[in-house]
Amino acid sequence: MSVIIFLENTGGKLKKSAFETLTYGYKTAQELQTNCIAVTIGDCFSQQETVAKYGAEKLICIDNSLLDCDNQSTSEAISQVYKKENGVALVLSNSSYGKPIGPKIAVQCQASFISNVIEVPSSLRVRKKSFSGKAFEYAQSQLENVVYAISPNSFYVEENPGSISSETFTASNIGESSVKLINLEKSVGKVSLAEAEVVISAGRGLKGPENWHMVEELADLLNAGTACSKPVSDIGWRPHSEHVGQTGVAIAPNLYIAIGISGAIQHLAGVNSSKVMVAVNIDPEAPFFKAADYGIVGDAFEVVPRIIDSLKKFKENN
Amino acid sequence: MNILVCISNVPDTTSAINFSSEGTSFDSNGIQFIINPYDEFGLTKAIKLREKHGGSVTVAHVGLVTSDPTLRKALAIGADKVIRVDLEPKDSFSVAKELANVIEQNSFDLIICGRESIDYNGGAVPAMLSEFLSLPFINACTFFECTDDSVKMEREIEDGKETIESKLPLIIAGQKGLVEESDLLIPNMRGIMTARSKPLEVCQAITNDTQTHSVNFEKPAPKQDCKMIEAGNEEELINLLHHEAKVI
Numbered sequence: 218m219s220v221i222i223f224l225e226n227t228g229g230k231l232k233k234s235a236f237e238t239l240t241y242g243y244k245t246a247q248e249l250q251t252n253c254i255a256v257t258i259g260d261c262f263s264q265q266e267t268v269a270k271y272g273a274e275k276l277i278c279i280d281n282s283l284l285d286c287d288n289q290s291t292s293e294a295i296s297q298v299y300k301k302e303n304g305v306a307l308v309l310s311n312s313s314y315g316k317p318i319g320p321k322i323a324v325q326c327q328a329s330f331i332s333n334v335i336e337v338p339s340s341l342r343v344r345k346k347s348f349s350g351k352a353f354e355y356a357q358s359q360l361e362n363v364v365y366a367i368s369p370n371s372f373y374v375e376e377n378p379g380s381i382s383s384e385t386f387t388a389s390n391i392g393e394s395s396v397k398l399i400n401l402e403k404s405v406g407k408v409s410l411a412e413a414e415v416v417i418s419a420g421r422g423l424k425g426p427e428n429w430h431m432v433e434e435l436a437d438l439l440n441a442g443t444a445c446s447k448p449v450s451d452i453g454w455r456p457h458s459e460h461v462g463q464t465g466v467a468i469a470p471n472l473y474i475a476i477g478i479s480g481a482i483q484h485l486a487g488v489n490s491s492k493v494m495v496a497v498n499i500d501p502e503a504p505f506f507k508a509a510d511y512g513i514v515g516d517a518f519e520v521v522p523r524i525i526d527s528l529k530k531f532k533e534n535n
Numbered sequence: 536m537n538i539l540v541c542i543s544n545v546p547d548t549t550s551a552i553n554f555s556s557e558g559t560s561f562d563s564n565g566i567q568f569i570i571n572p573y574d575e576f577g578l579t580k581a582i583k584l585r586e587k588h589g590g591s592v593t594v595a596h597v598g599l600v601t602s603d604p605t606l607r608k609a610l611a612i613g614a615d616k617v618i619r620v621d622l623e624p625k626d627s628f629s630v631a632k633e634l635a636n637v638i639e640q641n642s643f644d645l646i647i648c649g650r651e652s653i654d655y656n657g658g659a660v661p662a663m664l665s666e667f668l669s670l671p672f673i674n675a676c677t678f679f680e681c682t683d684d685s686v687k688m689e690r691e692i693e694d695g696k697e698t699i700e701s702k703l704p705l706i707i708a709g710q711k712g713l714v715e716e717s718d719l720l721i722p723n724m725r726g727i728m729t730a731r732s733k734p735l736e737v738c739q740a741i742t743n744d745t746q747t748h749s750v751n752f753e754k755p756a757p758k759q760d761c762k763m764i765e766a767g768n769e770e771e772l773i774n775l776l777h778h779e780a781k782v783i
Contacts, residue, residue, distance in 0.1 A: 323659075395702070411693040
């Protein structure tokens with residue numbers, strides 16, 4: 218019996234979420250008094266020592282050639298590892314990669330599926346985010362085998378060094394992919410919202426897309442991702458992928474700075490998992506000030522450039 | 536093209552969420568229910584595809600009679616027919632099982648779901664459906680175009696966008712981008728009138744087996760008061776973020 222941890226990698230390098238899944242998997246294995254095994258797709262052997270630091274006893278690299286978008290073959294390959302290693306729980310990230318495969322693995326392995334988990338399960342009961350960030354839920358699995366999809370940026374990272382072995386696994390009977398990748402467009406030079414420690418977001422208060430340079434400059438200084446409110450993406454000032462909120466991307470950065478966003482309940486739902494929130498708004502009655510940790514009432518066109526200047530000064534001295 | 540759109544009945548996005556006093560169930564008192572926003576993008580897309588390619592748009596839903604006003608709205612917007620499985624939805628597994636049964640009893644070229652429902656956010660039903668039905672599945676779909684023998688789709692990923700080709704029949708889990716916010720349809724009087732005579736078929740559930748159970752809910756702890764900083768004193772903000780909040 219083992220806890221199986223699925224690690225995401227890009228070109229053989231572990232993604233940030235991998236450290237959260239490793240820690241979560243290790244803690245879950247402790248809870249179940251068993252060991253944990255990491256599995257990933259592609260040649261990831263160079264990461265073996267890193268994986269060992271987080272307590273996995275074995276690293277399995279699946280060597281089938283699998284497309285990222287082929288959730289069928291990917292889930293089947295991982296399920297084969299799960300069955301071979303006598304898995305009792307599978308841990309993966311609830312990311313764009315993990316989302317489509319988690320439920321499929323659960324069905325393939327006769328396991329239950331629980332997503333958005335934020336704490337380690339105890340007696341098959343686990344705390345998760347629910348109602349788009351407006352509430353938390355304790356979910357109970359009625360099956361012994363469970364697939365846990367952990368909410369990105371919501372679980373701590375902790376080292377638990379141990380010894381590790383590694384092996385290659387070739388999944389059998391993987392059919393031809395039913396989907397074909399035609400094009401992959403990577404946003405270059407941008408910090409991905411899901412992985413960003415800091416997110417700078419702006420709303421209609423910025424008056425037009427031509428004013429976003431302030432947001433981008435601030436984001437550059439803090440190595441932050443950029444985001445926007447729903448109205449801004451609806452009128453096309455910014456791409457959909459930047460819309461954070463209840464019906465957009467849900468984020469959980471360490472620092473969220475909202476500029477000219479009033480703070481409607483739908484917006485707050487998607488961002489209130491942020492550890493620290495700063496609101497800048499010209500309207501002292503903006504609801505965001507009730508949710509934020511720090512607030513400045515003022516004109517964004519005056520306040521933001523001054524934040525940028527202060528930050529530059531701060532960076533020179535630190 | 537015969538399209539099935541799977542719909543959830545969820546609290547309006549502007550709703551404040553409350554639970555029963557023991558926290559064991561959602562308190563629907565005073566809550567306005569709506570078509571799950573991700574599903575609404577899918578329904579609108581389905582109607583546009585029907586305009587272009589012909590065929591029909593069927594809506595499937597797992598839920599009790601209390602969902603009927605939401606389902607009538609789907610008919611008023613333009614769906615041809617609704618199939619409601621008369622079962623209180625309890626977990627993704629049982630809902631997906633019921634929807635798979637509806638799909639097996641009929642014949643659809645395309646099955647559109649929302650990426651997730653905005654209440655329980657499981658995000659598992661479409662993927663489970665694809666397992667039960669052995670159909671290809673694309674998650675977080677932001678573009679869908681159909682030619683004679685293939686479909687082209689775009690999928691949003693964390694650091695970019697994938698363009699994918701596949702064949703029908705197929706399951707997509709959609710979101711904004713399938714259609715734009717401005718494309719969403721508001722039922723007009725004629726739509727509302729004709730919706731009354733469109734079929735809303737109720738069928739019995741095939742199973743009541745669940746795999747997970749919601750034990751209880753809690754709301755986030757109230758935030759501490761916001762610390763206000765005078766405009767003009769932005770250095771203080773940086774100072775606080777560094778020394779007090781320790782986030783920069």
